[in-house]
Amino acid sequence: MTDINNCCCADGRDMHRKRTDEEQKALITRLKKIEGQIRGVEKMVEENKYCPDILIQVSAITNALNSFNKVLLSCHIKGCVAPDIKNGKDETIDELCAVLQKLMR
Secondary structure (H helix, E strand, O other), X not given: OOOOOXXXXXXXXXXXXXXXXXXXXXXXXXXXXXXXXXXXXXXXXXXXXXXXXXXXXXXXXXXXXXXHHHHHHHHHHHHHHHHHHHOOOOHHHHHHHHHHHHHOO
């Protein structure tokens, strides 16, 4: 039986995971930094800044989002996928493969 406090609950209707306070804080901090970067790019566009300068900032945002995804994916594998596999819930592997295919487009 999976512990809903530690692992994802995917019963077809409701999917969620209780993260530790540390995990949640780290993820939110990263997202707030990305949000600030996006606002900065928005301001650059409003001020008609040089296109290559904007593109470099957008690339930094893309890298920050990729970094966020890596952290979240690691949390998911350690906190959800591994316990599910140990508990015989092998369909979690198929779900992970589908997510990875979407991420690697």
